[in-house]
Amino acid sequence: MNPLFAMVLGLMPVAARAEEPIQYQLSISAAEAAPRITVTMTLRGDADGTTELDLPSNWAGSDGLWRNVGGWRVRGGTISDTAKPEVKRIRHAPHARLTIRYDVTDPDPLPPGADYHKALPWIERDWITLHGEGVIVIPSGGEERPARFGWGRLPAGWRVASDLDTPPADLTANKVATAIFIGGRDLRLIERRIGATSLRLALLGQWAFTDAQLADRAQAVIAAENAMLGASPIPFLVTLTPLTQPRPTSLSYGGTGRTAGFALTGTPNMPFRDLPRLLGHEYAHRWFKSTGDDDANGYWLTEGFNDWFSAQAMLRTGDWTAARWAEELNAVLKRHATSPALALTAQQRFDRFWTDQAASQFPYDEGQLTATILDAQLRAAGQPGLLPLLAEANRTGSLGDRARVEALIERAVPGGLARAAAWLTRDGLRQLPAGLLPCGTIAVEAGVPRFTLAPGPCPALAGPAPAP
Numbered sequence: 001m002n003p004l005f006a007m008v009l010g011l012m013p014v015a016a017r018a019e020e021p022i023q024y025q026l027s028i029s030a031a032e033a034a035p036r037i038t039v040t041m042t043l044r045g046d047a048d049g050t051t052e053l054d055l056p057s058n059w060a061g062s063d064g065l066w067r068n069v070g071g072w073r074v075r076g077g078t079i080s081d082t083a084k085p086e087v088k089r090i091r092h093a094p095h096a097r098l099t100i101r102y103d104v105t106d107p108d109p110l111p112p113g114a115d116y117h118k119a120l121p122w123i124e125r126d127w128i129t130l131h132g133e134g135v136i137v138i139p140s141g142g143e144e145r146p147a148r149f150g151w152g153r154l155p156a157g158w159r160v161a162s163d164l165d166t167p168p169a170d171l172t173a174n175k176v177a178t179a180i181f182i183g184g185r186d187l188r189l190i191e192r193r194i195g196a197t198s199l200r201l202a203l204l205g206q207w208a209f210t211d212a213q214l215a216d217r218a219q220a221v222i223a224a225e226n227a228m229l230g231a232s233p234i235p236f237l238v239t240l241t242p243l244t245q246p247r248p249t250s251l252s253y254g255g256t257g258r259t260a261g262f263a264l265t266g267t268p269n270m271p272f273r274d275l276p277r278l279l280g281h282e283y284a285h286r287w288f289k290s291t292g293d294d295d296a297n298g299y300w301l302t303e304g305f306n307d308w309f310s311a312q313a314m315l316r317t318g319d320w321t322a323a324r325w326a327e328e329l330n331a332v333l334k335r336h337a338t339s340p341a342l343a344l345t346a347q348q349r350f351d352r353f354w355t356d357q358a359a360s361q362f363p364y365d366e367g368q369l370t371a372t373i374l375d376a377q378l379r380a381a382g383q384p385g386l387l388p389l390l391a392e393a394n395r396t397g398s399l400g401d402r403a404r405v406e407a408l409i410e411r412a413v414p415g416g417l418a419r420a421a422a423w424l425t426r427d428g429l430r431q432l433p434a435g436l437l438p439c440g441t442i443a444v445e446a447g448v449p450r451f452t453l454a455p456g457p458c459p460a461l462a463g464p465a466p467a468p
Helices: 003-018 211-229 272-284 296-317 322-337 346-351 357-380 386-396 402-412 416-423
Strands: 022-029 036-044 050-054 069-075 077-081 087-092 097-104 127-131 147-151 159-162 180-184 188-194 197-203 236-242 253-258 261-266 440-445 448-453
Touching (some): 087 097, 127 236, 127 261, 147 159, 180 236, 180 261, 188 211, 211 272, 253 272, 261 272, 272 296, 296 322, 296 346, 322 357, 357 386, 357 416, 386 402, 402 416
Antiparallel strands (some): 036 097, 069 097, 077 087, 127 180, 440 448
16 A cells, blocks of 8 residues: 555544534523533544643633633543633543533622623523623634534423524534523523524513514614625524613613624613614624624724614614714714713723723724714715725625725725824814715814704615515
């Protein structure tokens, strides 16, 4: 036999084993105070007989997340601590099949409130909500290894849902760690169709709107945004979890993009009026997402341009009138013009992003206003606006690729980003041209710009609403 051929044959089993998917299973066992959550991983160990595991660590302003996973049981090897609390080490035979089980615990005995930390596991007596970043363990260096997910044992009467129930074809360990897992005795499951695909909703709690209202708006908004970018629909999950420990006047709501869905949270008084925009922003993270590590210095694109895009979607679905669009724009202009974060450097805003509300909000508003100005500049130059540019960028790459999107904008609007940045400083805001935006005028009072919509129709603020 040819020696080279023999060597290749000898390597094939190793290569095949290396490509075996990591199997993840999440089980829920009934208990008196709160259910017990167990994650089981099945995988091939590394060739050198040592496999290290990366535990949850830091995410969304929470650190020490490794404290919420423990009770380790390993078949096929021996587990031990390392010098880093967020890393475990398993000794085993080369390429051994390992079965790893660990439990997930909730460090807070109270349900989440308005000041919640989404990175923490929420495990209550009758329901759970888990973000993957807080509960999923990944073999060191194995973020891109193929993966599979399934539910294990469940308490009688419970329903569960995850965006991994209809996983992407290229599911990896890292995508398992950015998924959402929800369940409970009173979990309500709803399904709508968008094209040939399924939109699922998994809802906990009681709200000021009906389940059908939420499902109908989600269906309409998602269909509109797909059409705006010429994107095909995909199987998608929307979850909703209540923040049930609010102060009497607390109002809080938000969302987080997931692998194949998004997770919403809110106090029970979350107004229906604000719901469509929240749905639009979170679904748009299907495209406006980071292509690398989270970087608050790039949120002007992934969050701010997202806000502009989702505002356009509100006009197309009819959830907003032109007057409502102007109202929302003026709120952004005022918040940005009076923001204490204007006095900070970009690095200071980055450092304070998770601890300072003004620093957190700044890139959202900066990006939305930048997109608004760019759209106006494109229209003034006789072009159809920013949306076609974003649609083309999405067809040929990622809307989260900051350098690439910046280059496309510079080609279409030479100097546009620099002009927008200059106008959005404290001094620049006082000098915004009255006719900067179509369909109205800007006036500056006490350093705060305000847009007044002109009477009559405005083609720049209209668009067809596609059928779901």
